[in-house]
Amino acid sequence: MAEKKAEKAEAKEVSVQNPLALVEKVKKTGKLKIGINEVTKAVERGVAKAVVVAEDVNPKEIVMHLPALCKEKNIPLLNAPSKKELGEKAGIVVGTAAVAVLEEGDAKKDIDALHKK
Helix, strand or coil, X not given: CHHHHHHHHHHHHHHHCCHHHHHHHHHHHCEEEECHHHHHHHHHHXXXXXXXXXXXXXXXXXXXXXXXXXXXXXXXXXXXXXXXHHHHHXXXXXXXXXXXXXXXXXXXXXXXXXXXX
16 A cells, blocks of 8 residues: 555656656657647547646636546646746747647657556
8 A cells, every 4th residue: 555655656746747848858859739729629639648737827717627638538737837938848939828748759758657647
């Protein structure tokens, strides 16, 4: 039982370790979808490998559907501190509410670890 708790805590740590670094790594070697509409479509179609959502989205209703949708499709959902930082790491000059990973690239091991949790 203690092993399971430790394993679960470790997986949780991986998921929140640094979602911005994950996005940046995928941008360089994989493929991203940027923006809430594109992310929602990717999740609904089941092609997203992971989703990163900014915590400072206002109003929150814009992204409120994503946790339930990601859970239904078994897609890891991570939180980034701000829209501005998430947009920068995704390679755009403006902020973005959400980013979906379509192709992992060099981040495959990181994303596989998220799926195991």
